[in-house]
Every structure is written in structure tokens, then in C-alpha cells.
Amino acid sequence: MNLLAVDTAGKTAAVAVLRDDTLLYEIQSNTGLTHSETLLPMIDTALRACGLTVDDLDVLGATNGPGSFTGLRIGLSLVKGLALPRQIPCAPVSTMAALAWGMAGQGTVVGAQDARRGQVYWAAFDLEGHARLTPDRAQPVEALEEFVQRCKKPLFFVGDGAALCYNRYRQTPGVAACPPALQVLRGAGVALAAKAVWESGGCVPPADLLPEYHRLSQAERERAEREKQQGEPNHAI
CATH class of the missing domain: 3.30.420.40 (ATPase, nucleotide binding domain)
Structure with a gap:
């Protein structure tokens, strides 16, 4: 094959x-x-x-x-x-699964891609068998707090959003370092x-x-915001 x-x-x-x-x-x-x-x-x-x-x-x-x-x-x-x-x-x-499959060993890996506006696309996997632990999500970096705190195995961040996660959680017990050069999404993954x-x-x-x-795309988000504003009543006197 x-x-x-x-x-x-x-x-x-x-x-x-x-x-x-x-x-x-x-x-x-x-x-x-x-x-x-x-x-x-x-x-x-x-x-x-x-x-x-x-x-x-x-x-x-x-x-x-x-x-x-x-x-x-x-x-x-x-x-x-x-x-x-x-x-x-x-x-x-x-994309999150590809990030996880690019790593081997023991522990938990969180694939994180920069989604802009302080958000990341993310999901977590157990490195033993690459079993999925969470669904793919788009959330603010702060939203990972509960998962990171509860993770019982050494936890690694990979992907082009890993730096955002390490900036917030680097000092959290159980979070392990991963060199930036190894955070890149691999073709092998x-x-x-x-x-x-x-x-x-x-x-x-x-x-x-x-x-x-x-x-939603940026254009869709901006349209939804415009429609919301247009639908709000005008309270001006």
C-alpha cells in the first residue's frame, strides 16, 4: 500500500x-x-x-x-x-490527530493550532495507542485550564499554537517541555x-x-455581528 x-x-x-x-x-x-x-x-x-x-x-x-x-x-x-x-x-x-501521531512515547499530547484572537484549535490524545481523549475544539487558551489541571500523565503541547499554551501553562505541574523544533506538524504524523x-x-x-x-469564517462572523446589531432596537432619544 x-x-x-x-x-x-x-x-x-x-x-x-x-x-x-x-x-x-x-x-x-x-x-x-x-x-x-x-x-x-x-x-x-x-x-x-x-x-x-x-x-x-x-x-x-x-x-x-x-x-x-x-x-x-x-x-x-x-x-x-x-x-x-x-x-x-x-x-x-x-489536524489534531496528525499532530499526535507525529509523536511517540508515554504521556498526553495536546495538539494546538493557532486560531487567532487568543484562541486555539485543540484536542488531547494518549500517546499509548494515540487514543483520543477530547474532541477537536476551537476555544480560548484559558479554556484548557480544567483539562491541564486534571491530566495525570506528563503533558506536551505541539503545533503552531503550542507556544500560546506553554506561555500560560508552562509552570503547571505535569506540563513537560517540548522543543519548538519538535512542535511542528510532521508529514509522518x-x-x-x-x-x-x-x-x-x-x-x-x-x-x-x-x-x-x-x-465560522471571519466573513461569516462579521456578517452575524452586523445582523445582530441591525436587529437590536434603537434606544436613542
């Missing part, structure tokens, strides 16, 4: 190629360039390095959220474009999470590979 995995949910981009249980190739880009500039060359390089073409792929995996709305659309559009003509099964991967989706029968046809945003 040849699997190509792609991530564009956050500030970094990642690509990996997995053959059965063997990681053939992995690359991350954190250069500040847009995903539209980097992703296709990264995929082309990965396939060439592995001696593969798109026709050799059995599964395409991609993070489908939560994360940057624009980033997710770029990655999912590209994956669907590769998969549709060949009807390659697609594995939708939670996406690939392993996608493999788990495939093994569980969770793959979908390319047309059904859709984003999971977990909150």
Missing part, C-alpha cells in the same frame, strides 16, 4: 510517503512561503525520490481541519485534483493517521473529501 500524505492546515506545509509500515520520504516547509507556492513542488519531489507516480498511489491522506481556512482549501483542492481522475480513496485526517483511517474503513471518495472548520 502506497500512501501520500499532505498537510497545509497551519503555518507549515508537510508531505510524506508511506509504504505499508515504512516511511519512504518526509519533508516539512516552514519558510514563510505560501502553500500554493510550495506544496506541488514538494509532492513532485517526494514522488520522484520514491520512484513513484500518482498512478502508483493507493491512498491519499490530507489534514481536513481544523486549521487555516485558506490553507485547508489549498491542500484539499490539490489532493482532490490528483485523486479524482483516478478515483484514489482519500483519508480525511484531523499525517501519514500514520491516514493509515489508521484507511485501516478502519474511514476513507472516502475524492468528491467527499471536505474541510472541517469547527468555527
Whole structure:
């Protein structure tokens, strides 16, 4: 089974190629360039390095959220474009699950992506078996307080929102340090999470590979705020 995995949910981009249980190739880009500039060359390089073409792929995996709305659309559009003509099964991967699968060992890992406005997209996993402990959520950093305080195992934060979490919870007992260079979402994490989706029968046809945003877009939030203000009675005299 040849699997190509792609991530564009956050500030970094990642690509990996997995053959059965063997990681053939992995690359991350954190250069500040847009995903539209980097992703296709990264995929082309990965396939060439592995001696593969798109026709050799059995599964395409991609993070489908939560994360940057624009980033997710770029990655999912590209994956669907590769998969549709060949009807390659697609594995939708939670960004939080991909972050967790990129780590190994013992303890609890919280995947956290920067959602702006002091919020993070987050979810927690047990590193033993990568069992999910919480659903994916979009919340203020302060909302993690109860979970962090109650966690009984060493707790690590990863993702481009990890720094926000460490800034608040670094001194909390049980919170363990994770070097910033290891907080990046890995292509291998996406690939392993996608493999788990495939093994569980969770793959979908390319047309059904859709984003999971977990909150309204900025335009939708601003429209809702305008409608709320327009609907409020005018008490001016």
C-alpha cells in the first residue's frame, strides 16, 4: 500500500510517503512561503525520490481541519485534483490527530493550532495507542485550564499554537517541555493517521473529501455581528 500524505492546515506545509509500515520520504516547509507556492513542488519531489507516480498511489491522506481556512482549501483542492481522475480513496485526517501521531512515547499530547484572537484549535490524545481523549475544539487558551489541571500523565503541547499554551501553562505541574523544533506538524504524523483511517474503513471518495472548520469564517462572523446589531432596537432619544 502506497500512501501520500499532505498537510497545509497551519503555518507549515508537510508531505510524506508511506509504504505499508515504512516511511519512504518526509519533508516539512516552514519558510514563510505560501502553500500554493510550495506544496506541488514538494509532492513532485517526494514522488520522484520514491520512484513513484500518482498512478502508483493507493491512498491519499490530507489534514481536513481544523486549521487555516485558506490553507485547508489549498491542500484539499490539490489532493482532490490528483485523486479524482483516478478515483484514489482519500483519508480525511484531523489536524489534531496528525499532530499526535507525529509523536511517540508515554504521556498526553495536546495538539494546538493557532486560531487567532487568543484562541486555539485543540484536542488531547494518549500517546499509548494515540487514543483520543477530547474532541477537536476551537476555544480560548484559558479554556484548557480544567483539562491541564486534571491530566495525570506528563503533558506536551505541539503545533503552531503550542507556544500560546506553554506561555500560560508552562509552570503547571505535569506540563513537560517540548522543543519548538519538535512542535511542528510532521508529514509522518499525517501519514500514520491516514493509515489508521484507511485501516478502519474511514476513507472516502475524492468528491467527499471536505474541510472541517469547527468555527465560522471571519466573513461569516462579521456578517452575524452586523445582523445582530441591525436587529437590536434603537434606544436613542
